[in-house]
Amino acid sequence: MPPQKDARTKLLDAAMAVIRGKGFAATSVDELCQTAGVTKGAFFHHFRSKEELGVAVAKHFGEMAAGLFATAPYQTMTDPLDRLLAYVDFRTAILAGEIPEYTCLLGTMVQEAYATHPAIRAACEREITGHALTLAPDIAALLARQGRSDIDPAGLALHIQGVLQGAFILAKATGDARVAADSLGHLRRYLTLLFETQPQRKALP
Amino acid sequence: MPPQKDARTKLLDAAMAVIRGKGFAATSVDELCQTAGVTKGAFFHHFRSKEELGVAVAKHFGEMAAGLFATAPYQTMTDPLDRLLAYVDFRTAILAGEIPEYTCLLGTMVQEAYATHPAIRAACEREITGHALTLAPDIAALLARQGRSDIDPAGLALHIQGVLQGAFILAKATGDARVAADSLGHLRRYLTLLFETQPQRKALP
DNA sequence: ACATACATACCAACCAGTCGGTATGTTATC
DNA sequence: GATAACATACCGACTGGTTGGTATGTATGT
Numbered sequence: 001m002p003p004q005k006d007a008r009t010k011l012l013d014a015a016m017a018v019i020r021g022k023g024f025a026a027t028s029v030d031e032l033c034q035t036a037g038v039t040k041g042a043f044f045h046h047f048r049s050k051e052e053l054g055v056a057v058a059k060h061f062g063e064m065a066a067g068l069f070a071t072a073p074y075q076t077m078t079d080p081l082d083r084l085l086a087y088v089d090f091r092t093a094i095l096a097g098e099i100p101e102y103t104c105l106l107g108t109m110v111q112e113a114y115a116t117h118p119a120i121r122a123a124c125e126r127e128i129t130g131h132a133l134t135l136a137p138d139i140a141a142l143l144a145r146q147g148r149s150d151i152d153p154a155g156l157a158l159h160i161q162g163v164l165q166g167a168f169i170l171a172k173a174t175g176d177a178r179v180a181a182d183s184l185g186h187l188r189r190y191l192t193l194l195f196e197t198q199p200q201r202k203a204l205p
Numbered sequence: 206m207p208p209q210k211d212a213r214t215k216l217l218d219a220a221m222a223v224i225r226g227k228g229f230a231a232t233s234v235d236e237l238c239q240t241a242g243v244t245k246g247a248f249f250h251h252f253r254s255k256e257e258l259g260v261a262v263a264k265h266f267g268e269m270a271a272g273l274f275a276t277a278p279y280q281t282m283t284d285p286l287d288r289l290l291a292y293v294d295f296r297t298a299i300l301a302g303e304i305p306e307y308t309c310l311l312g313t314m315v316q317e318a319y320a321t322h323p324a325i326r327a328a329c330e331r332e333i334t335g336h337a338l339t340l341a342p343d344i345a346a347l348l349a350r351q352g353r354s355d356i357d358p359a360g361l362a363l364h365i366q367g368v369l370q371g372a373f374i375l376a377k378a379t380g381d382a383r384v385a386a387d388s389l390g391h392l393r394r395y396l397t398l399l400f401e402t403q404p405q406r407k408a409l410p
Numbered sequence: 411a412c413a414t415a416c417a418t419a420c421c422a423a424c425c426a427g428t429c430g431g432t433a434t435g436t437t438a439t440c
Numbered sequence: 441g442a443t444a445a446c447a448t449a450c451c452g453a454c455t456g457g458t459t460g461g462t463a464t465g466t467a468t469g470t
Contacts, residue, residue, distance in 0.1 A: 007415075022321050023228065025231035028458075028460080029459080029461085030460090040417085040418090040461085045415065048461095050460065050461090108317075110377050110378045111317075112231060116231060124378050129378075155388075159388040162371030162372050163371050164371065166368050169316060169371075172315050175319070179360075182364065183368075186360075186364040189395075190395040193395070233424080235424085235426090244452060245428095246450055246452065247449075250448085
């Protein structure tokens with residue numbers, strides 16, 4: 001089955017790799033077809049336009065990521081804080097690879113396409129918030145444990161995604177994944193400061 | 206004097222606005238010239254290539270930002286923590302405008318150009334770290350005050366820039382600046398948790 | 411026979427970059 | 441102070457290659 005991928009899947013996989021390396025606009029349909037080993041006819045058979053591929057590849061990336069994190073080892077942990085910190089550690093560990101391997105296709109695409117391709121923007125929003133919301137139950141449990149009703153679980157989940165996106169930009173700018181890892185270290189410290197201290201009656205910071 | 210800007214400056218100003226809206230690759234030289242009200246001849250008189258404009262506009266943006274923050278009201282504050290938090294508040298306040306007005310040209314450009322245009326990547330790194338380092342002295346003072354030698358001032362300064370970049374991506378993805386503001390709220394809370402508590406002998410998180 | 415899944419051939423628009431030319435300084439020489 | 445020599449700033453038509461997209465073909469499974 002592995003070598004029997006159809007043209008659509010091959011194009012989506014190629015798009016994931018190439019777009020993460022050079023962005024959506026700089027990636028041409030021709031290059032995508034060449035990388036995927038199919039012809040332009042196949043491309044426009046499966047996607048009515050380049051924009052439609054952008055929407056599809058966002059979904060494709062979301063599904064791949066969902067599978068990656070759903071089967072990650074830390075999911076067996078029982079304590080929500082352990083699991084949340086293990087998520088951050090897991091993302092930090094992935095930084096050991098090459099830039100196009102660990103960066104987020106959604107952040108890369110939405111950055112250039114948010115104004116020019118509304119459909120792509122919407123698709124990226126869907127996948128990013130969808131992934132963020134997988135963290136929300138644990139965060140909600142932790143907030144309840146600390147008696148903090150001033151923080152929105154979904155908001156903190158999105159903040160975590162934001163820090164990740166920012167870390168990717170730092171890595172791209174410096175060419176050094178350690179800068180990104182250091183940033184995720186600060187995120188980790190924030191979460192421990194929030195959740196590893198005693199529950200409080202009056203809301204502090 | 207305002208209407209007497211030369212072609213080079215007009216092109217750089219136009220590039221700052223247009224590239225923040227649609228990215229570097231999707232912006233054509235022709236569109237830049239049209240927006241700036243100059244001809245293509247003028248463009249290639251001042252810049253040998255589109256890439257060279259990219260490098261120049263990164264520097265241009267850095268200088269504009271430096272001016273903006275150097276003259277910001279909070280610079281008169283005396284306490285380093287007040288000043289650092291006021292910086293975050295200042296950046297949060299700017300989010301009230303339109304997306305292309307408050308987002309960072311450097312993050313937008315380096316995201317697409319880090320692999321294809323090394324010179325642009327280097328220019329963006331220079332400007333981002335340069336701006337981050339303006340926060341480092343206050344951060345160093347605060348870390349010393351807390352007796353924390355386990356945190357690198359420049360690293361925390363870069364983390365702050367990373368969170369900002371991530372917040373911009375969240376705003377672009379959701380089309381809602383409040384999501385970005387909420388993320389900066391978490392950054393603010395992290396800084397207060399770090400710096401508003403009592404100095405400690407043994408390093409905690 | 412008919413739809414699905416591709417391949418081939420092609421097109422008009424657009425792209426970054428070039429080139430010959432002009433207008434307006436600035437400097438040097440006499 | 442006049443003039444020649446050169447530099448800078450800018451113009452806009454042009455070019456060769458690339459772009460996203462189309463039109464039409466063919467092979468295969470049902």
